[in-house]
Amino acid sequence: MFGPAHGAKLWIYIGATTAAFVAVFAVLHWLPVRFKRWLVVVCAFLGGLFYSLEYYLPAKHRWFPGGENPLSPLVIPMGNAVAVVSGFALALGLINLGLVHGRNIARARPGWYNSVAFFVALISMIVFGLWQSYVPDAARAAGLGLSGRQVHRVYDVLFSGLFQPLGATLFSVLAFYIASAAFRAFRIRTAEAAFMMVSAFVVMLGQVPVGQWLTRGLPTSVENPLHYFRLENAANWLLNTWSMAGMRAVDFGIAVGALAMALRVWLSLERGSFFEVRESKK
């Protein structure tokens, strides 16, 4: 829809877009709440209508100008516009974090030193993250007495040496949590729990070599009904037939529920602060 722009044209585009955004925000700010709600309702309806029509109208039809769905070429620009608006929100997140942690330090709340650590981490990552992308990974001086190679190494230590291992450490805790959760789930107190325990036992054994070894004597030929009793086959049968059917049933329910919810949001029937607050004060 919009071709790439260069030179003066690019700056005109940037200036016009910024001015348009400022004008829209100013208008939104000064509008009375009633009109703001109407604006949200109209925007939600038009947005939903655009995507519905684009999807449900066929890709090609002789009634369309040029024979192609006229809305399809607008999908990418619309997506880009949404991404740009979401991008503005990142600054809000940083401001919120800065305010929360800044107040912790200013008021010397318990654990204020964690907030200091937050600012140190934030500033270090921003500085070295941007710096390393602008200097080559070479021995040449990059400023502040550091070479480009040193800047890249510091960034590597921060990202690959600290950030990623910290995430991996937390992920590894999951193994212990799964064990403790499984222990609670498999305590046989009811018939359902016993049934689940037996099913889980078969599935777990069917996934490991020792399980396959235990039933190695049974036939492998699909012609022989006894092959179903091989643990790996029994595990697959439980997973692909019973478990999968249950999952798909839940997915069907979710799809219809999401459709109902989407209709409510699209037609502004959903309750919430961005639509009409219908609940009476209790």
Add this chain to the structure above:
Amino acid sequence: MRSEHANLGQALLFLSVSLVILAAILMSRRGRQLFIRRIPGLSAIDEAVGRATEMGRPILFTFGLITIDIVSMQALAILSHIARLAARFGNRLIVPLADVPLFTLAEEVCREAYAAEGKPEAFNPDDIIFLSDQQFAYAAGVIGIMHRERVSSAFYFGYFYAESLLLAESGQIAGAVQVAGTPATTQIPFFMVATDYTIIGDEYFAGSAYLSREPTLVGSLVGQDVGKGIMLLLIVAGTVLAVLNKIMPGIFTQNYLAKWLGG
């Protein structure tokens, strides 16, 4: 880029289910009494807030890692209900987030909920916190809040990934009453074993209707159930056609329904 388009069968199915839902909404708005069954997980929300009031400890609400979409819209409606209860009973409500656009909406929803209860001054914007959009950094932050603040009730409504069990087990260790609701089918088993109440599948999207009992939303919920009935009939018909295609290939040369809906 070539986008996907529905075929005629899919468009008609979508239209018919949508019309059923809208018809149920209209009937409900005209005063017809519609029955909705009890959903224990949603009923437990009020109990969990009550427990926090008795213990004088905070409530925690988390969305997981989602951004603004249909799933988070439902979670916001449930958050609004919990925030109103928290405002009414003087509870502290902590909402850590992993998505900035959602953070701004959550803050607004909580602010309006406190104002609607006549206690705007009780709302503390510092309790609506953007932590990080990185999965495990976010999980670590939420776990830290759970233990430091000794939350008495934890609500997980949204879309979750591997962090679901980390959060739910940490809540269990912290001794919190936990209510979870998610359409993420892969995470449902983890919530089932680690939380006190789990809302699964389409029950998740029934949340706002069940809690508010507004005619519009109740009608939508009943329409949703009729829509599920239509799906069930199509599944049965498709299964019968598939069987007939196997045993009488001369007469039923193909599964017509699958062809019509599958394109």
